[in-house]
Amino acid sequence: MAIYYIDGEFVPAEKAVIPVDDLAILRGIGVFDLLRTYDGKPYFLDAHIDRLETSALKIGLSLPWSHDDIAGVVNQTLARNDIPEANIRIVVTGGSSTDFMNPSGSPRLLVLVSPVPRLPDHWYTRGVKIISWEVERPIPGAKSIDYISASLALKKAAAEGAIEALYIDRNGLALECTTSNIFAFIADKLVTPGRGILSGVTRKVVLQLAEGLFPIDVRDISRTELLAAEEVFITGTSKGLVPVIQVDEGIIADGRPGQRTLQLMAEMKRHTEKK
Known part of the structure; x- marks a missing residue:
């Protein structure tokens, strides 16, 4: 079973959850980026994180993590999974909201991994x-x-x-x-x-x-x-x-x-x- 990084914790995929008051659920507010590995190593990880940061800036999300913080989480998540070639999805949610409209908490960082599918x-x-x-x-x-x-x-x-x-x-x-x-x-x-x-x-x-x-x-x-x-x-x-x-x-x-x-x-x- 895959291990995901969910808002500060590494958890089995079946236990990966976020609160229902997160703006990603309530309003579809969040950004993501997708990359893959070659020979088990992330392909252009820095470029994908750069784009994630740009996406967040464009929709008004302030990221509390540095570029290196995010890269470190990605590499740690990969290390906890035995997947020869993986797709890596980095997601930043809008965070929790008490009024279901405006953020009242910090964004959440999620890193999900899965095997690269074989295409026809x-x-x-x-x-x-x-x-x-x-x-x-x-x-x-x-x-x-x-x-x-x-x-x-x-x-x-x-x-x-x-x-x-x-x-x-x-x-x-x-x-x-x-x-x-x-x-x-x-x-x-x-x-x-x-x-x-x-x-x-x-x-x-x-x-x-x-x-x-x-x-x-x-x-x-x-x-x-x-x-x-x-x-x-x-x-x-x-x-x-x-x-x-x-x-x-x-x-x-x-x-x-x-x-x-x-x-x-x-x-x-x-x-x-x-x-």
Whole structure:
């Protein structure tokens, strides 16, 4: 059974609880970040904690823990679990509230671990379908615990044989997916949106790996432009880099993962194997 860190204590997963007056429960106030291990070691832990701190700042949560405090808790939690490769979810809740609206106590820090799930091989060899979903994050750049829109979008995606939903804003621009960033090869350039998004850590790694390999253009992408792209792929912590061969009913190019996408997948594999 997994051991979690819950507000100052390490407890078995089945005994992990927080008070019902926590604003995470009452109002959906809280932030989180998700990372994984490679060879048992947290992948870009500092970058994920940085993003957690930024998310908290954006929604007005003051963290009583230092960066090193949070890193220490993550490593201690991992050490108490025998999981070869783990997903690590760091959660900061809004804390308890006597009036059920405003915080009256300190935020709570939670660290949950679970085995990294094995995703289908065909995602990477044959590519996947995603759908578009017209919605915008209320606070771009904040990884908040409010995932109602994402949950509805993923339910619709699953019903249409897709694995992800791409957020489209009021101007018809492709932003990001529910738990992924979007990339496309357009006119021989690697293009990815740069505003109105939650910038993923895996996204940053891909951009670093792509330097020197392809021209890079961080800019807006319209849904129409995306459908006409030469290649499309998504990136995320738990899924890595996944080729996209279909958006809604539109087939991308010849309906197969593109060579440049496969090249970046190979670069990613070499990169993670060094960790």
